[in-house]
Amino acid sequence: MFDFLEGYDLLGAFWVTVKLAVYSGLGSLILGTLLAGMRVSPVPLMRGFGTAYVNFVRNIPLTIIIVFTSLGLFQTLGVSLGVEDFTDVNFRLAVLGLTVYTAAFVCEALRSGINTVPVGQAEAARALGLSFTQVLRLVILPQAFRSVVNPLANVLIALTKNTTVAAAIGVVEAANLMKTMIEAEAQLLLISAVFAFGFICLTLPTGLILGWVSKKVAVKR
Amino acid sequence: MTSVLYDAQGPRAKQRNILYTVLFLVVLAAVAWWVYDSLNAKHQLDWIKWEPFFTSSQPWETYLWPGLQETLKAASLALVIALPLGALFGIGRLSDHRWVRIPSGAVVEFFRAIPVLILMITANAAFSEYTDISSELRPLYAVVTGLVLYNASVLAEIVRAGILSLPRGQTDAAKAIGMRKGQTMRHVLLPQSVTAMLPAIVSQIVVIVKDTALGGAVLTFPELLASVRPMSANYGANTIACFTVIAVIYIALNFTLTSFASWLEGRLRRGKKSTGAVLGPGTVEAAGGTAPISVSGDFKSGAGGGGI
Numbered sequence: 001m002f003d004f005l006e007g008y009d010l011l012g013a014f015w016v017t018v019k020l021a022v023y024s025g026l027g028s029l030i031l032g033t034l035l036a037g038m039r040v041s042p043v044p045l046m047r048g049f050g051t052a053y054v055n056f057v058r059n060i061p062l063t064i065i066i067v068f069t070s071l072g073l074f075q076t077l078g079v080s081l082g083v084e085d086f087t088d089v090n091f092r093l094a095v096l097g098l099t100v101y102t103a104a105f106v107c108e109a110l111r112s113g114i115n116t117v118p119v120g121q122a123e124a125a126r127a128l129g130l131s132f133t134q135v136l137r138l139v140i141l142p143q144a145f146r147s148v149v150n151p152l153a154n155v156l157i158a159l160t161k162n163t164t165v166a167a168a169i170g171v172v173e174a175a176n177l178m179k180t181m182i183e184a185e186a187q188l189l190l191i192s193a194v195f196a197f198g199f200i201c202l203t204l205p206t207g208l209i210l211g212w213v214s215k216k217v218a219v220k221r
Numbered sequence: 222m223t224s225v226l227y228d229a230q231g232p233r234a235k236q237r238n239i240l241y242t243v244l245f246l247v248v249l250a251a252v253a254w255w256v257y258d259s260l261n262a263k264h265q266l267d268w269i270k271w272e273p274f275f276t277s278s279q280p281w282e283t284y285l286w287p288g289l290q291e292t293l294k295a296a297s298l299a300l301v302i303a304l305p306l307g308a309l310f311g312i313g314r315l316s317d318h319r320w321v322r323i324p325s326g327a328v329v330e331f332f333r334a335i336p337v338l339i340l341m342i343t344a345n346a347a348f349s350e351y352t353d354i355s356s357e358l359r360p361l362y363a364v365v366t367g368l369v370l371y372n373a374s375v376l377a378e379i380v381r382a383g384i385l386s387l388p389r390g391q392t393d394a395a396k397a398i399g400m401r402k403g404q405t406m407r408h409v410l411l412p413q414s415v416t417a418m419l420p421a422i423v424s425q426i427v428v429i430v431k432d433t434a435l436g437g438a439v440l441t442f443p444e445l446l447a448s449v450r451p452m453s454a455n456y457g458a459n460t461i462a463c464f465t466v467i468a469v470i471y472i473a474l475n476f477t478l479t480s481f482a483s484w485l486e487g488r489l490r491r492g493k494k495s496t497g498a499v500l501g502p503g504t505v506e507a508a509g510g511t512a513p514i515s516v517s518g519d520f521k522s523g524a525g526g527g528g529i
Contacts, residue, residue: 009386042226042227042230042234042238043238043241043242043245045242045245045246046241049249050246055472055476055479058470058475058479059427059471059474059475059476059479060431060468060471060472060473060475061430061431061432061433061434061435061436061446062431063431063434063435063437063438064434064446064464064467064468065472067438067440067446067449068399068464068468071449071453071460072460074466075460076263076265076358076458076460076461077259077260077263077265077461078263079259109251114226114331122226125319126228132226132227133467135226135227136226140226145262161334161335161336161337162336164336164339165338165435165438167338167439168435168438168439172319174339175336175338175339175342175439178339178342178343179439182342182343182346185287187266188343188346188350190348192339192346195339196335196339199334199336199339200331200334201334201336203333203334215383219527
């Protein structure tokens, strides 16, 4: 029944999907935290930059960003992100695009987490003489992170699904392989079912595990 | 300007802020210079590459306007079909009958867990194999089908959250005056929850508009993004200019919608007549198992996972 799978590197394609999700997940966590820090900082210019970044990036389709990294950055401007091989370039460009896009959502999730920390905590920290960065680093962010595990899990799940957009610039991940297989094999329903199952295998456990983690680490108030 | 995190600033803090501002400006200026320099080196800033968008109506008439029309057509079709479907499944998930509740839940969770692109590719192949829809119309059908399947399930969750956000007393009171289940839903619960859902629905439209671009990149759907290639071929490899114009159109369109959604949310929250909550843009999150629905509390969450 599943003979049509032979000759295709199904696991390899899903492995690329996972790698895309992990790398851009880490990247967007770092960039998103920086942006969230900027958005709550006392320096008006940084706040403005953070707000502008989020509002611009959130309203552009991810597809445009990813296609732009290939057509605009790579083919027009020659930005190859330090590799020569064509496949590697596309992979890195996709990670860059996904990171830039997802960071805006990480930033928003974190900012809502910062808002859940009671005002008194920051006031107490300031009363102890901590500076803004110390307040943020030692008191606010650790609590904020613990309260936004669930929203961040949702961002990660959305990111996992969004990695399929990398197919638009020829990264051989799941959606790309699926398209190739549908064109070559006459097994439409089975192929779709296999890929749907693959994505459910990726997203469901993420949601369940991180949902459990979020209950575990939530700050009881 | 004060906030939770810092006090009104004294003279030393003010000086420090000025220093940070200057440092940040330097970093921004360096990045801007690098961007300018690399664009200039590839002649992407030459007036001749940007001029078609400003001096002639041709690129707008031939590519951008038709592309935008296709984008809006697909998005509005998807919304119009997905809304009633979503309402149906959302109410189905709240049914008292297990044989309605469980299948509705399964369908909603299934389509929320799968990427839209996978749905679109499948729909496209299915239409070409099992129907005789002409090949010009097929991408539109495929895009709309993918969008409907995904967004109907997200809208179902919005509807469910909206109905659940109403206090129990509403149902009890309806029962007390002898209303049947269907009447309670039609006359009491739905009308009230619609107002609560509006901001979440408006911000879901942004997601629909953004996802139409997938059709252009993968399924030869002639929407806005798809016009980059013919435009840059016609107007002298002005890729950067084309992308800039298209991104600006998308930002203008979606920013209007997001601002409207958060204005609506604020307004509904302030002038709230019912006791139910108001669902913000990030209320119903992306996907993943039986994720509990968070009715956002008093802090304003931005477009969270659901907005991706």
